[in-house]
Amino acid sequence: MATYDLVVIGAGIAGLTCAREARRLGAKVAIIERHSFGGDITNELVPTAVYSHASHLLGLVKSSGPLGVAAEETGLDLQRLHARAIEATAIIGYRLSAEKAERLGVDVYWGEASFLSADELRVDGDVLPAGEFVIATGSEPEAPSIKGLKESGYLTYPGILRLESIPRSIGVIGAGPFGLEFAQFLSRFGTEVTVFEQGDHILPDEDAELADFLEDTMAEQGISFYTGAKVTRVERVAEGCEVTVDMDGAEEKEVVQEVLVASGRRPATGGLNLRAASVAATPEGIVVDDELRTTMGNVWACGDVTGKRAWASVAAYQGRIAALNALAGAHRTANYEAIPMVIRTEPEIGRVGLTEEQAEAMLSSAAVSYSYFTDNDMAIITDQMIGFVKLIADAERSQLVGAHVIGPAASEIISELAFAIKCKSPLTELADLVHCYPSAGECIHQAAEDLVRQVEGS
Numbered sequence: 293m294a295t296y297d298l299v300v301i302g303a304g305i306a307g308l309t310c311a312r313e314a315r316r317l318g319a320k321v322a323i324i325e326r327h328s329f330g331g332d333i334t335n336e337l338v339p340t341a342v343y344s345h346a347s348h349l350l351g352l353v354k355s356s357g358p359l360g361v362a363a364e365e366t367g368l369d370l371q372r373l374h375a376r377a378i379e380a381t382a383i384i385g386y387r388l389s390a391e392k393a394e395r396l397g398v399d400v401y402w403g404e405a406s407f408l409s410a411d412e413l414r415v416d417g418d419v420l421p422a423g424e425f426v427i428a429t430g431s432e433p434e435a436p437s438i439k440g441l442k443e444s445g446y447l448t449y450p451g452i453l454r455l456e457s458i459p460r461s462i463g464v465i466g467a468g469p470f471g472l473e474f475a476q477f478l479s480r481f482g483t484e485v486t487v488f489e490q491g492d493h494i495l496p497d498e499d500a501e502l503a504d505f506l507e508d509t510m511a512e513q514g515i516s517f518y519t520g521a522k523v524t525r526v527e528r529v530a531e532g533c534e535v536t537v538d539m540d541g542a543e544e545k546e547v548v549q550e551v552l553v554a555s556g557r558r559p560a561t562g563g564l565n566l567r568a569a570s571v572a573a574t575p576e577g578i579v580v581d582d583e584l585r586t587t588m589g590n591v592w593a594c595g596d597v598t599g600k601r602a603w604a605s606v607a608a609y610q611g612r613i614a615a616l617n618a619l620a621g622a623h624r625t626a627n628y629e630a631i632p633m634v635i636r637t638e639p640e641i642g643r644v645g646l647t648e649e650q651a652e653a654m655l656s657s658a659a660v661s662y663s664y665f666t667d668n669d670m671a672i673i674t675d676q677m678i679g680f681v682k683l684i685a686d687a688e689r690s691q692l693v694g695a696h697v698i699g700p701a702a703s704e705i706i707s708e709l710a711f712a713i714k715c716k717s718p719l720t721e722l723a724d725l726v727h728c729y730p731s732a733g734e735c736i737h738q739a740a741e742d743l744v745r746q747v748e749g750s
């Protein structure tokens with residue numbers, strides 16, 4: 293059996309990016325996958341994004357009356373949508389496939405990887421010795437321990453994406469980014485949706501102001517929310533499932549046809565036998581330092597399994613760093629402050645850097661500015677005026693530290709703000725940047741000018 297420079301465990305976006313970078317560096321590389329190449333990207337992200345896009349189109353068509361578009365009859369052909377999701381997944385999946393990896397010179401092993409020591413792994417009958425290892429095994433759903441939930445039966449994300457008909461009503465447990473994405477497309481497809489969130493507001497990790505705005509907007513779209521609501525019991529009844537919530541001591545009940553569990557993921561470390569390699573892990577993820585090195589010098593980790601931030605953008609970024617550090621001694625440190633993320637609701641959210649709450653806790657002087665899509669000519673032209681841009685600066689350094697966009701094209705225009713944070717651009721340069729006219733991005737110019745006025749008093 294060959295001795296490898298690097299063996300990567302897990303062929304999701306983190307592991308594949310790592311393996312690709314390792315090959316670029318000229319290393320002898322193997323990758324091990326137990327289920328399917330592409331991981332969550334092909335199994336969940338891409339089909340979900342296709343469903344979301346279809347629901348946005350439905351929303352657009354239904355609201356296009358003011359533009360003179362007569363579309364009284366709208367509907368959904370779920371079978372065609374499902375077929376398109378499979379098609380899009382196949383196209384994107386090819387780039388993440390075992391075949392593509394092999395073409396790049398990566399040896400592919402199928403099976404469950406398990407450490408024998410810090411120098412050897414077992415995969416089925418094979419033992420793979422290597423100088424360096426990268427753990428990129430991702431995360432897996434973890435159902436919360438709620439009385440009666442297991443017995444009542446519940447849906448998960450892949451379960452929803454395989455449904456042959458849309459449920460009449462659904463209770464979504466958890467108001468994180470993906471739970472809300474599912475809540476919204478189901479609502480647009482005709483399901484009556486109720487979301488239960490135990491935190492004080494939806495999207496507990498996001499800027500509270502944007503989370504509140506999104507909750508209000510989605511409520512206006514017809515979705516019901518219970519926040520500060522801990523689901524304590526789920527019980528099968530004749531009409532579906534009775535969901536009991538504890539709201540600060542008061543008990544409330546809601547009957548829904550189906551329940552979607554959209555809360556809780558755990559790092560996928562089961563079966564890896566980490567102890568044999570002296571790699572430490574907590575319930576949040578594998579312990580890594582800033583260079584993504586685990587507690588064993590020649591073992592690295594990247595992606596969801598590190599428990600940092602469960603986004604594909606982060607996983608790919610970490611995958612590259614792990615390869616560079618493991619094989620080229622690059623000593624790159626993972627810095628998450630300039631990595632943009634999208635929440636694919638409508639209005640969409642794009643976010644990079646600190647929330648206002650984090651900036652206030654971390655900086656001696658933070659400045660905040662806004663601009664609204666009601667003042668943006670492109671938004672007026674397209675009749676998509678819901679939302680705003682919120683910029684947060686370190687006033688002492690006159691630099692952007694956080695940017696949040698809720699509204700049209702948020703996931704696109706957030707990238708220039710990520711660039712400004714990454715390059716530590718002076719606020720004046722951000723305010724001077726010229727945008728196309730008309731475009732949603734002009735909102736950035738207005739908010740940045742306001743920040744300059746606040747910080748520099750000009």
Ligand SMILES: Cc1cc2nc3c(=O)[nH]c(=O)nc-3n(C[C@H](O)[C@H](O)[C@H](O)COP(=O)(O)OP(=O)(O)OC[C@H]3O[C@@H](n4cnc5c(N)ncnc54)[C@H](O)[C@@H]3O)c2cc1C
Nearest residue numbers: 302304305306326331332405429430595596602603604605
């Ligand atoms: C519904 C949904 C929508 C999402 N939408 C977005 C989005 O719009 N934008 C975004 O940035 N992120 C999104 N994400 C998050 C994103 O998909 C993940 O953060 C990212 O794909 C994680 O990549 P990964 O490589 O770390 O892990 P994974 O993709 O989970 O890959 C890990 C791989 O390791 C394999 N594996 C595990 N254990 C072993 C073992 N012992 N031996 C061999 N193989 C093993 C698994 O089978 C899997 O293929 C979404 C996630 C979900 C669930």
